[in-house]
Amino acid sequence: MSATPSPKAAPGVKEFAHDNGKNGHHAVSPLVTYEPIRVMREDGSVDPARDPGLTDARMVELYCTMVRTRIIDERLVTLQRQGRIGFHIGSLGEEATIIGSAAAARKQDWIFPCYREFGALLLRGMPLQTYVDNMFGNGNDTVKGRQMPDHYSGRAYNFGSVSSPIGTQITQAVGFAWAAKMKKDDLVTLVYFGEGATSSNEFHNGANFAGVFKTPTVFLCRNNGWAISVPASKQSASQTFADKAIAYGIRGVRVDGNDLLAVYSATREAIERGSRGEGATLLELLTYRLSGHSTSDDPKAYRKDAEVDQWKSKDPNVRFRTWLERRGLWNDKKQTELEEQAAADLQECVKVAEKAPPPPLESMFEDVFQEMPWHLREQRDELLKGPRAKGHGH
Amino acid sequence: MSATPSPKAAPGVKEFAHDNGKNGHHAVSPLVTYEPIRVMREDGSVDPARDPGLTDARMVELYCTMVRTRIIDERLVTLQRQGRIGFHIGSLGEEATIIGSAAAARKQDWIFPCYREFGALLLRGMPLQTYVDNMFGNGNDTVKGRQMPDHYSGRAYNFGSVSSPIGTQITQAVGFAWAAKMKKDDLVTLVYFGEGATSSNEFHNGANFAGVFKTPTVFLCRNNGWAISVPASKQSASQTFADKAIAYGIRGVRVDGNDLLAVYSATREAIERGSRGEGATLLELLTYRLSGHSTSDDPKAYRKDAEVDQWKSKDPNVRFRTWLERRGLWNDKKQTELEEQAAADLQECVKVAEKAPPPPLESMFEDVFQEMPWHLREQRDELLKGPRAKGHGH
């Protein structure tokens, strides 16, 4: 950990339009790293003190995942516009925050997602088809078509269950890590959320319990500038979101969230701290939501094109690609092949998913309890007797 | 406001057993005053920079209120032990935090109480009889015997309504101040809570909204060392409770909570800030709960006599008395007269309260809504027809 930086040591601050420097208060705490961590320098070199030392193959793999994620995002928006899926919420522009952090997790570590982290799930090995089935809520969907698109869960991949209420996963991730600690298992939880979620009850409870019980938890706050139409500057008057760590006695670190290697490095360090018994870390990953909040949102109503354009020029994928190209690890041809392959893979999965039947009617009554009580059996039987049961293959 | 203090500038810290220095992290923020504010010095002199300049008469008045509060506390515990009242929750040892802050409030300012602040209410002019009627929940109780003892409310005194759920008053106090600000009324709200309440959803929401909307609110955190049996050190891993201000971009100030003039001075300053449009302040008032949490609690089960004795030696009432005596404003005779008068006043009120009838049966159905809907009229009529109606004077 670096020594106490002076208040001036945060020159990156102004770069981020949604940075909360507004009150002019600059706290200085040895708990917090204010200067956003950066690894990939403008000149193409790498900060040697922070270089996570990934192999070339691993870097290319992560880049490919970023690109695939991007292509999926774009294509799913189209499918939604065509009425073929109901909804999508993506990670356009935030790929580095998600892929970089998930890549840093060890196999045994658990991920507690918000709702933009399907890239992390794919990186952890969930087949694309499984993800696409979830987008269609069909009978093959592992959550049985019960939740909206992008509300997947991935136990086999040490990956939690998406739900819509903001922040609830945070406290749960803390409890999970705490349980592992009690059982002396070397396991850290990574929990994702947006900067808007720092206003939730859950952030407060999760961070406070994490501080008191020193749980091995990495709080990954994707500060993407917006909570739907509410700018980060109106979410909190704190100087930075990382500063909130001080209130809970945990570490806070600001990270250039569009620098994949920086996100990787900071996350890995936080995981190691947790694993060593040093408790939780709050990472503020400075990034930007380039698209609308979801397919239900039109961001033109509340933000300026200029702001978006500024951030487009910092595209995390382009940045990582440039960096790989400089090292001779990537080129146009590979890019084209990757994009074509990714689009084709997705198309294939969509084809399969669209053909799959919906979940069976009776599945609606299962899994409320482990065993179905009488009242649900009655409700199920009543529905199965009804006129619509036929349409569902009864 | 003092300039940024160095981390070492908090020597008072170790004096407070329940101080959270444990992680050795010392944040330094221009938002926070770490060195607890003190006005009454050990040698009997006063910090001239902080002297609130109260008249002799006012100081004596405040001291008398502290003593009366103490006597009421002791006597009500006895009444509870005798089964004459159901419950009491008092302020023994915390008198300076309550009287000092309430005294600093301007007439137009509003107080949002926790549950230990009956002293503030008496200071603001509520007749003792009214308070005692509330303790008995009798027919003269202004809240009509509907709530437990010590759950008074005092609209006429710009004083809110006590409820049991921890922290709910905090967000309300912020909303109230915000509304006043919208209406351009020069009014500040003072909201009391214990250090345990900083863990509640409400503290987080209240402080966050206060920061974002710059509401004129003074957060009075009575850090009395304990939340029932849970020590302050287990409530949060933050270095101090004042540090939590940083997370919300508001001012945080630590105060020697057993120094009435310090509490007065810090509160007044916070009120002036709020009134000038500079937003909210969180005051951490370092004090100690000398008695059990309430009449339902036996603190011997969880804390050491030595700790209590240490704090008894810092009794805020004794401290203020000594200070007044040095100035020739107080003596044993006055003390005896005051104590006798206070005990007699209370006894008289108790006598009256005990004789008062209970609230009428039908009052149980009033005030749920402004007008009683049919279902409550039916329920009332049914009860009034019943066998017990007679016992209640029907």
Added chain:
Amino acid sequence: MPQMNMVQAINDALRLEMRKNDKVVVLGEDVGKVGGVFRVTAGLYDEFGDDRVIDTPLSEGGIIGTAIGMALYGLVPVPEIQFSDFIFPAYDQIVSELAKFRYRSGGEFVSKLVIRTPVGGGIRGGHYHSQSPESQFIHVAGLKVVCPSNPYDAKGLLLASIRDPDPVLFFEPKRIYRAAKGDVPEGDYTVPLGKAQVIKPGKHVTIIAWGAMLYEALDAASQAMEKGIDAEVIDLRTLWPLDIDTIIESVKKTGRVVVVHEAPKSCGFGSEIVALINEKAFLHLEAPPVRVTGFDTPFPYTLEMEYLPLAHRILPAVVQTAQY
């Protein structure tokens, strides 16, 4: 008279009352510049400014807690909860504080505000954008609960709710936000709280519904008519306090009742209605009152049209009840 949909009618009511009464303020997530995720507050920010149409941090507890404080001050806040599924972080402030303020302070303090929030399914919202939590609020003494089914009522009931002296939960059935259209008078009028409306008179069965399900009830009623069953359809409009008179009058006539709601059946508002009918019209009952409701499961995504108590599920219940 202008034609409006529900969104427009509610917007119209808010605008009207905000012009009339400068104590009325709107606050919530995304209610400002963007006018709410359903655009119900569209244009209010431009007209009334960010002091009266306030985008808040992402915290329902903060929204309701501060709104209660504003109300204690004397303002009339109309907070929006983006989806009623997200009201639960504010549940403590609502049930422990808002509902009890007048009572617990012996009438000294009143926390008068109106919580607007979209309810119900049918927009492919799954678990967390579809629920109907009315019974979780009706059970709590001190709250009024309203749910309009058409633009006329929406405007009139919202104006009545804002002017009512007690706290009101104003549930807006999002499935018909734009689908329900109708004539809405310009200017001021109210629809009184606590009054149901007989939408279709009938003599064989009473169907009780509200919000979006009213249309399903009407659909079922007209299908039943083809089978010679003349159903009376009641739109409750105000759920609590309930207009028991209109219900009992109808039941005394028909002797048969079907209650329809989207919320899960068990401990839903339907159970209260059935229990009250037992109390007040037992000897008039010719058949057991039936509930056609959401199932006792979380709200599903793909099968939402099977979950909802649509006409195809109401109709058999009506027929069976009529023929009992």
Added chain:
Amino acid sequence: MPQMNMVQAINDALRLEMRKNDKVVVLGEDVGKVGGVFRVTAGLYDEFGDDRVIDTPLSEGGIIGTAIGMALYGLVPVPEIQFSDFIFPAYDQIVSELAKFRYRSGGEFVSKLVIRTPVGGGIRGGHYHSQSPESQFIHVAGLKVVCPSNPYDAKGLLLASIRDPDPVLFFEPKRIYRAAKGDVPEGDYTVPLGKAQVIKPGKHVTIIAWGAMLYEALDAASQAMEKGIDAEVIDLRTLWPLDIDTIIESVKKTGRVVVVHEAPKSCGFGSEIVALINEKAFLHLEAPPVRVTGFDTPFPYTLEMEYLPLAHRILPAVVQTAQY
């Protein structure tokens, strides 16, 4: 067999299960050194240490949220909420998360835990130390709800609850924490969830009750007996899922029902019971089912014995129902 009160029996169950299963952990406010404000967890801290009997910060949302996380990990947390009145800051985690985990993840994740919390009035607790919020949880699909009335059941039901695969709310009627005493076997046994018990057989009226009100029901029944009315008294024990068979069997015999509970009447669990009896035994009903409950007001302090549905209020209802 040792005599125990409710507090001792629950303590005994916790101790037994914690010895047997090292995944069971207890957490909450003041549950550690001091053993809970009602002393239900007394001694557990000394035996199991602060890693399994955990004093938490003052946040019910934090307690339940982290307990859910622990449960996902595979522990079996038994969080205590100090009073059920203070469960609402955790309501979102309970209704949006705990209740829905198995369903929403297609069975991948189960969040199995048991929330213990004292309920009910009669200890001079006023608004916020007296409430009975069962219906606010029963309405939410995915939760089981238990409320014992005596030490034997308390121990057996708690052991069954901890071992049950689903999340359980375990409501402890605080008025009889020490007043209800009885023989409690040493060692292991369970009382199955979902099974009511006929405490007093009878033939004229069925009285349905649970928790502390069971004794009031029994008192009323014995007073009714003096008037020649032989009431059957059922202790539900598990509120949800309901033992409908025991109820319907009784109603088929008596044709008359009185349901008793402390919670406010409207949308209380009594309304669900009445509605179900209508569905399943309509033709057997000889009188309208009656609810004797708390009033639709906040819970009052001084007049709590007038608010509670004590024997003096149950008796007239039993007599009237029997004579209907």
